[in-house]
Structures are given as structure tokens and as C-alpha cells.
Amino acid sequence: MEFLSYLISGLNLGSVYAIIALGYTMVYGIAKMLNFAHGDVIMVGGFISYYALDAVFKKSGLPFWFSAIIAVVLAMIVCTVLGVLIEGLAYRPLRAAPSLAVLITAIGVSYFLQNSALLICGAQFKTYQSIISGTLNLFGGGLSIPYVSMLTVVVCIVIMVGLTLFTSKTKMGKAMRACSEDKGAAQLMGINVNKTISTTFAIGSALAAIAGVLLCSSFPILKPTTGSMPGIKAFTAAVFGGIGSIPGAFLGGLLLGIIESFAKAYISTQLANTIVFAVLIIVLLVRPAGLLGKYVPEKV
Amino acid sequence: MSKKLKKLSGAPKRDYFSYLLVTAAFILITALNGGGLLSKQMQGLLVPVCCYIIMALSLNLTVGIMGELSLGHAGFMSLGAFSGVVVSQSLITAVPNDALRLVISIAVGAVVAAFAGFLIGLPVLRLRGDYLAIVTLAFGEIIMDVINCLIVGHDANGLHVIFNFRGDKTVADLDLAEGGVAIIKGAQGAVGTKTISTFTAGFIIILITLFIVLNFIRSRTGRAVIAIRDNRIAAESVGVDVMKYKMIAFVISTTLAGMAGALYGLNFSMISADKFNFNTSILVLVFVVLGGLGNMLGSIIAATVLYILPEALRGLQDYRMLIYAIVLILVMLATNNPKVRNLFLRIIPKRKSAEGGTAK
Numbered sequence: 079m080e081f082l083s084y085l086i087s088g089l090n091l092g093s094v095y096a097i098i099a100l101g102y103t104m105v106y107g108i109a110k111m112l113n114f115a116h117g118d119v120i121m122v123g124g125f126i127s128y129y130a131l132d133a134v135f136k137k138s139g140l141p142f143w144f145s146a147i148i149a150v151v152l153a154m155i156v157c158t159v160l161g162v163l164i165e166g167l168a169y170r171p172l173r174a175a176p177s178l179a180v181l182i183t184a185i186g187v188s189y190f191l192q193n194s195a196l197l198i199c200g201a202q203f204k205t206y207q208s209i210i211s212g213t214l215n216l217f218g219g220g221l222s223i224p225y226v227s228m229l230t231v232v233v234c235i236v237i238m239v240g241l242t243l244f245t246s247k248t249k250m251g252k253a254m255r256a257c258s259e260d261k262g263a264a265q266l267m268g269i270n271v272n273k274t275i276s277t278t279f280a281i282g283s284a285l286a287a288i289a290g291v292l293l294c295s296s297f298p299i300l301k302p303t304t305g306s307m308p309g310i311k312a313f314t315a316a317v318f319g320g321i322g323s324i325p326g327a328f329l330g331g332l333l334l335g336i337i338e339s340f341a342k343a344y345i346s347t348q349l350a351n352t353i354v355f356a357v358l359i360i361v362l363l364v365r366p367a368g369l370l371g372k373y374v375p376e377k378v
Numbered sequence: 379m380s381k382k383l384k385k386l387s388g389a390p391k392r393d394y395f396s397y398l399l400v401t402a403a404f405i406l407i408t409a410l411n412g413g414g415l416l417s418k419q420m421q422g423l424l425v426p427v428c429c430y431i432i433m434a435l436s437l438n439l440t441v442g443i444m445g446e447l448s449l450g451h452a453g454f455m456s457l458g459a460f461s462g463v464v465v466s467q468s469l470i471t472a473v474p475n476d477a478l479r480l481v482i483s484i485a486v487g488a489v490v491a492a493f494a495g496f497l498i499g500l501p502v503l504r505l506r507g508d509y510l511a512i513v514t515l516a517f518g519e520i521i522m523d524v525i526n527c528l529i530v531g532h533d534a535n536g537l538h539v540i541f542n543f544r545g546d547k548t549v550a551d552l553d554l555a556e557g558g559v560a561i562i563k564g565a566q567g568a569v570g571t572k573t574i575s576t577f578t579a580g581f582i583i584i585l586i587t588l589f590i591v592l593n594f595i596r597s598r599t600g601r602a603v604i605a606i607r608d609n610r611i612a613a614e615s616v617g618v619d620v621m622k623y624k625m626i627a628f629v630i631s632t633t634l635a636g637m638a639g640a641l642y643g644l645n646f647s648m649i650s651a652d653k654f655n656f657n658t659s660i661l662v663l664v665f666v667v668l669g670g671l672g673n674m675l676g677s678i679i680a681a682t683v684l685y686i687l688p689e690a691l692r693g694l695q696d697y698r699m700l701i702y703a704i705v706l707i708l709v710m711l712a713t714n715n716p717k718v719r720n721l722f723l724r725i726i727p728k729r730k731s732a733e734g735g736t737a738k
Contacts, residue, residue, distance in 0.1 A: 112508065168707055175714035178447065182667045185660055186706035193700040310515070310656065317512045346543040352523040355516035362509055363501050 079220045084343045085336065090227035090296055092335020093234035097289040098312030099319070099327035100241060101282035107258040107322035108278045111177060114184040115164060117309015118191035119157050119283050123290030124300050125199055127153040128206055146209040153287040161283025162276050170272065188306075195302040203301035206294035230292045237285065238328045245324065254278055258322065311338075311354070318358050320371020329369060334358075393592045396675045400588065404581040411577075423689060428580025429455075429642040430685050432587050434665040434677040436634035439591055441663065442672035443600070444627045445607030446503075447511040449659050450518025454632040456654035457494050458487035458639025460525055463568045466644055467561045468532040476574040483574075484583070484640040491636020492629050494521075499628045503621060518659055525651035526565045533558025567650025568643065575645035583641060584678075587634050591674055594630060603627045668709060 098120060105113045130149035135142060168187050172180045210229055213222040245251035253274045256264040265271050293308060294300050311334060319330025334354055341353040367373040407424065410416055433455060440448045462483040473479045498517050505513055529540040529547060533555040540547050542564050549560040562568050594600045602623045605613040614620055643649055665684055669676030687705075691698035712718050 106508075112511075168711070171711055171715040171718070174716070175710075178441070178667050178671070179710050179714040181447075182664055183707055183710040185664065186703050186710065189699060189703035189706065193696075193703060197696055197700065306656075310519075314512060314516065317509060321508065348527050349523055349543050352520045355520050358516055359501060359513055362505060362513055366505055366509060368509075 079217065080343075082221055083223075084339050086223055086227055088336035088339030089332065090224075090230050090335070091339055092332035093230045094289055094293045094296065094308065094331075095312045095315045095335050096234050096328045096331025097237055097285055097292065098308060099316040099331045100237060100324060101285040101289070102313055103316040103319075103321055103324065103327040104241070104254075104278050105282045106316065108254055109169065109275055110258075111169065111180045112184065112313070113282075114181070114309070115187040115191060116282065116286060117305035117307075117312070118188050118195075119161060119164075119286040119305070120290040120293065120308060121195060121300075121302060121305035122160060122191060123153045123157045123287030124206065124294040124304055125195060125204075126156045126287070127209075127291045128204055128294070128300055131207060131209070143210075150209065150288065150291050153291060154284045157283040157287035157290075158280045161279040161286070165276055165279040170275075192302045192306075199302065201301070203299050206298040206300045208295040208298060209291060210295065224296075226292070226295045230296065233288065233292065234328070234331075237288070238324065241281075241324050250274070250277055314355065314358050317368055318361060320368030323368070323370045323372075326368055326370035392675065396588060396592070396678070397585065399675065400581070400584055400678065404577075408577070419689065419692075423686060424577040425575045425580050425645040426642065427682055427685050428577065428584055429638045429645070430662065430665065431584055431678050431681045432580075432638035432641070433635055433662045434669065434681040435584075435587050435591050435674055436631045436638065437662050438666045438669070438672065438674060438677045439594070439627060439631040439634070441666050442670075442677075443595060443607065444603055444624060444631075446624070447508075447514075447663075448631075449511050449515035449656070449663070450521070451514075451631075451635055451662055452654040452656070452658035453518035453521035454491045454495060454635035455639035455642065455658070456521055456525060456651055458484075458491045458636030459643030459649060459654070460528070460562060460568060460639075460651070461490040461636075462487035462640025463571050463643045463649070464530055464532075464537070464561050466574065467559065467568075467571060468537060470572065477579075480574045480576075480579055480641075480644060483644060484579075484637050487640025487643075488633045488636040491639065492633040494636075495629045495632025496625070498632075499625050503624045503628060515656065515659075518654075518656060522651050522655055525562075525567075528562050529560070529564050530562040531558055531560040565650065565652075567648065567652075569648050571644065571647050571649070573645055573647055575641050580641060583637055587637070588674060588678075590630065590634065594627070595672075599623060599626055664706065668706075 098116065102113065102116055105111070105116065127149040130152045131145055134140060134148050135145040138145070140148075164187055168183050169180060172183060208226050210225045213224045214228070215222045243251075245255055253264065253269045254277070256267065256269055257271055257274045261271050264274075289308075289312075290305070294304070312331065315330035315334040316327045317330070318334060319326030319328070321327075337357055338350050338354050341350040345353060361369065365371070365373075407416070411421065411424075433451065437448060437451045440446060440451070465486045466479050466483040469479050469482065473482065498514075502510060502513050502517070527542045529542050529549060529552060531538045531549065531552040531554045534557065535555055538552045538554060538558075540551055547564075549563055552558075552560060554560070559570070561571075595604070602613070602618050603626070605618055606620050606623060610620060639654075662681075665681040666677055668684065669678070669680030688698050688702050691701055694701065712722060
């Protein structure tokens with residue numbers, strides 16, 4: 079039973095990582111940049127939904143579940159706009175610049191978001207009210223599964239399937255894949271590259287908002303640096319699964335969450351991150367392009 | 379032959395200029411300090427600035443010269459800092475002379491970081507690009523976590539070390555004899571360190587670092603490393619051993635980071651491993667990129683200005699990091715976007731010709 083409950087909390091954490099990693103991997107696949115500000119968009123999503131839930135539920139007298147939906151939708155809208163703005167203002171002017179310049183700009187954006195949040199919301203952390211509370215008790219109370227864990231896993235699977243269908247079936251999805259293969263050729267085929275990249279950022283940021291809500295619902299401490307560590311871990315997860323690959327990000331996220339949960343439970347709380355990163359290093363040594371990544375040999 | 383080579387590598391006039399500038403800055407600041415013109419806050423910044431300059435030079439070797447992105451450089455600084463602190467605190471009675479003890483500590487810090495650099499380099503340098511970057515990030519976090527678990531003490535019987543990975547051990551478990559002191563207390567970090575770093579020591583190490591790095595670039599090995607950076611396949615095809623040369627450059631880089639760390643660790647009476655986290659690695663990377671990849675003088679200037687900038691903005695309190703972030707983004711846009719750069723060039727038309735002048 080203990081094992082199962084650790085597995086469930088691992089799946090919960092892993093699903094959150096997977097949702098963030100999906101955003102990371104899409105942006106990386108198309109823009110070939112490490113978007114370090116992604117973790118902070120999660121934090122923004124958390125704060126928006128926190129304030130929105132507070133305001134809507136208390137002022138309007140609507141039922142809680144309905145207020146929660148409004149809060150999530152609002153957070154997604156704000157984060158989408160934010161993601162597109164960041165891309166347009168900070169990353170688009172650097173399309174032709176060396177990748178390190180873009181990386182530093184992303185770090186600048188990350189600092190900017192964190193410190194804006196610090197100024198607006200204060201340094202004191204907020205206790206996030208979970209959008210769905212309660213637990214499902216099985217085996218006469220031997221195993222209790224929080225509803226939020228179930229919701230997180232379901233949402234994660236839905237997003238993964240949705241994104242896979244989107245990139246393989248729709249016109250925009252195909253355009254994204256074309257851009258990630260070769261931007262120049264895609265442009266020659268009449269694809270609007272800038273618009274495609276903006277759309278990718280919009281989707282990635284909307285996912286970040288959902289991840290923010292689910293992350294804070296499971297781990298209810300919200301502060302300006304809330305997004306940093308999950309951001310780094312999700313990035314690790316994306317690399318773990320093979321960066322640029324959607325099923326890879328999903329698999330990487332879930333595995334990372336489960337490893338972390340078991341490491342915390344059975345080995346050491348202090349060294350949980352160490353174990354996660356050690357597994358990543360070992361995987362990359364055996365499969366240099368991640369679990370599901372394509373290894374592209376260099377041509378001379 | 380050597381004369382010809384010197385010419386080829388762009389007569390190192392710029393190198394001498396770097397040494398000269400650093401020395402001049404040192405003399406100026408020492409004079410200002412002697413005249414009592416530096417505020418207490420500024421005095422406190424002197425040694426850390428030196429450490430970050432060394433870190434920037436060291437990282438520039440990895441990122442600028444070797445061309446591989448390292449996101450965990452603070453980890454090596456951390457190793458240098460904590461090994462330096464342990465050595466220094468253990469030798470307090472054996473080597474009462476502060477300067478000598480500082481030299482020994484820095485040497486040990488450098489050796490520990492070099493060894494770690496070699497071990498970590500073995501797997502890391504086989505990877506490429508973003509995969510390499512993420513693995514250095516992973517190692518940086520691992521080093522931080524491991525040091526957070528260490529409890530180290532010293533008494534008449536020697537060093538006592540506990541690896542507190544379950545979080546249930548305390549200093550009492552060290553079983554220190556009478557007169558023993560705890561040096562590293564787990565997550566609290568090193569506490570009660572006798573601070574022996576000085577600005578002069580920082581200056582000397584900067585000069586040594588600069589000497590090592592600049593001469594490395596112009597050496598046979600350095601040219602091999604640059605050849606690998608510019609075109610790995612071409613370099614490999616003419617018989618350059620990629621792994622070997624990358625390893626040499628990486629180990630030199632981590633050694634320097636260890637020296638910087640030891641100097642940094644011995645400048646504060648309290649320091650915890652969390653100080654050397656991902657953000658510190660990024661901070662140094664920002665110095666390197668803004669100073670210019672492969673440009674050592676640029677690294678020195680960027681490290682100095684960018685380290686002092688947030689401190690100088692302290693009057694603005696909460697807004698300082700926001701301003702820092704905006705400055706960072708604007709500088710990257712200004713230096714890398716052709717439209718914005720042309721605008722700048724039109725405003726300051728002489729800039730380009732002036733730069734050409736110094737290079738001649």
C-alpha cells in the first residue's frame with residue numbers, strides 16, 4: 079500500500095513535470111532555444127489563478143467548481159498573452175542571433191517576471207487553495223488518492239494526446255513540424271514562420287498556466303520563485319525523453335516524477351534531486367539524444 | 379618560427395593591455411581605499427568581485443574558447459570554497475601565518491576542483507550542445523546537494539566527516555575530541571570560518587588566471603581547442619584528439635574556478651552550499667556573454683560592472699533586480715539585433731573605427 083501511494087504521488091508530480099516539459103519541448107523543437115522563462119510563466123499562472131479564484135468565489139457567490147474553471151481559463155488567457163508578448167518583444171528580434179544571446183535574454187525575462195511578481199505580490203508566500211479537494215479512499219482507508227492527483231494525471235494524458243493529434247493532423251501542427259525541420263524551406267512553402275512560432279509560444283504558455291494551477295493545487299506554496307525548480311526539472315524531463323519529441327516529454331516527465339517520489343521515500347529526501355539528475359546523466363550516456371529522441375549523425 | 383606565430387596570433391598587445399588595466403585598477407583602488415574614500419559596502423565587495431572576475435575568465439575558457447555551454451560552473455567554485463575552508467580551518471594551529479595558509483587553501487581548492495573537473499569531464503565532454511549543457515547543470519545541482527549533506531569537523535585526531543544523507547545526523551555525531559571545531563554543519567554550511575582572503579590575494583590570482591588563460595589560448599594546445607570549437611570534424615580529420623584537448627581546457631577551467639571558490643569561501647565567516655546554485659552559474663555566464671565570448675578583457679569588465687551594478691542600485695531596493703533584468707534584455711537586444719545595432723552605430727559613428735584602432 080505504501081508503495082502504491084508513493085507511486086501515485088510520483089505520477090502526480092510526474093504529470094505536472096510532463097505538462098511543463100511538453101511546453102518546453104514544443105518551444106525548443108521549433109525555436110531551438112532554451113526558454114528559461116517558461117518556469118516563471120508557470121508561476122504567473124499560479125498567481126493569476128490564485129487571485130482570480132479568491133475574487134470570483136468570494137465576490138460572486140458562484141459555486142466553487144465554477145469559480146475554479148473561471149480562474150483556470152483566466153490564467154490560461156493571461157499566460158498565453160504573456161507568452162506571445164515575450165516572444166514578440168524579446169525573442170523575435172534575436173531570431174538571427176547566436177543561441178547564447180537568446181539564452182541570456184531568456185534569463186533576463188525570467189528575472190524580470192520573478193521580480194515583477196515579487197514587487198506586485200510581495201515576498202510572503204501564499205497558501206494556494208487547491209482547485210479540487212478531498213481524497214478517494216480505497217481498501218478501507220488503506221490507500222487514499224487525492225482527487226487532485228487523479229485530475230492531474232487525466233489532464234496530462236488529455237494534453238499529450240491532444241498535442242500529438244494537433245501536430246500530426248492540423249494544418250498549423252504540420253506547419254510547426256515543418257518549421258522545426260527547416261525554417262527556410264518552410265517559408266518557401268508559404269508557411270508564415272513568425273506566426274507559427276508565436277502560436278507555439280501561445281500553446282506552450284497556456285500549458286504552463288495549467289501546469290501552474292495543478293502544481294500549486296498539489297504543492298500549495300506559491301511565491302515568486304515557485305516556478306524555477308519545476309522549470310529546471312521539467313527541462314531535465316524534456317531532455318531525458320528526447321528534447322523536441324512530444325511522447326518523449328510525456329514519458330520523461332512521468333519517469334522523473336516517479337523516480338523523485340521513490341528516491342524521497344526510500345533513499346533520502348536530501349539527495350532526491352541528486353538521484354534524479356544522476357539517472358538523467360546515466361540515460362544520456364547510454365542514449366545521447368534521450369529516451370525517444372532522434373539521433374542525427376553529423377554529415378560532412 | 380616563433381616570431382611568425384606571434385604575428386599570426388595577432389601580436390598579444392591586447393594581452394599586455396589587459397595586465398596593465400588590471401594592475402592600474404588595483405593600484406587605483408588600493409590608493410582610494412588607503413585614502414579612506416571607499417565606503418564600507420564597497421570594501422566588502424572587493425574580494426567577491428575578484429572571485430567573480432576569476433570565475434568569468436574560467437568560464438570564458440569553457441564557453442568562449444572551447445565553445446561548450448556549462449550551466450554548472452558554480453559547482454566547481456563550491457568545491458573549491460568548501461575544501462579551501464576545511465583546509466584553512468584545520469591548519470589554523472599548524473600554520474599560523476594567514477597568507478601562507480591562504481595559499482595552501484587555494485592550492486588545495488584548485489586541486490580538488492581540478493580532480494572533480496576531470497571526473498565530471500569524462501562523461502560530460504562526450505556529449506554535445508544542449509545535452510552537454512543540461513548535464514553540467516545536473517552536476518552543479520548534485521555537487522550542491524552532496525555538500526549540503528556534509529558534516530565536517532576537525533580536532534587533534536584529524537578530520538571527521540559524516541555524510542548525512544538521511545538528515546538524522548548532527549554535529550554531535552562527529553565525536554569531536556576536546557578543543558575540536560565543526561567546520562561544515564550540513565545545510566547550514568561552513569560556519570565560524572576565520573576570514574583570511576585579501577584584496578591583494580584576489581588581485582594576484584586574477585593576474586595568474588589571466589596569464590594562464592591568455593597563454594593557453596596562444597599555445598599549441600589552445601589552438602587545437604579553438605580548432606575543435608570552430609569545426610570539430612575538420613579538426614578530428616587532421617588528427618586532433620578531441621577528447622584530450624577538450625579535457626585539458628575543461629580541467630584548467632575548473633581548476634581556476636576552484637581557486638576562485640577557495641578565495642570566496644575564505645572571505646566570509648559563514649557560507650552555505652546554496653550560495654553556489656544554478657543562479658550563480660547563470661550570473662557568471664551572463665558576465666561571459668555580455669563581456670564577449672573569448673574576450674578575456676571583456677569578461678573582466680563585465681564581471682566588475684555587473685557585479686557592482688545591483689549593489690550600487692541598492693538604494694532603489696526592490697526595483698534593483700527588475701532594472702537589472704531590463705538592462706540585461708536591452709543590452710542583448712542592442713548588441714545582437716541588426717536594426718538596433720545600426721541605430722547605435724549611427725548615433726556613435728566613431729565606435730567602430732576606435733575599436734579597430736586598439737586592435738592594430
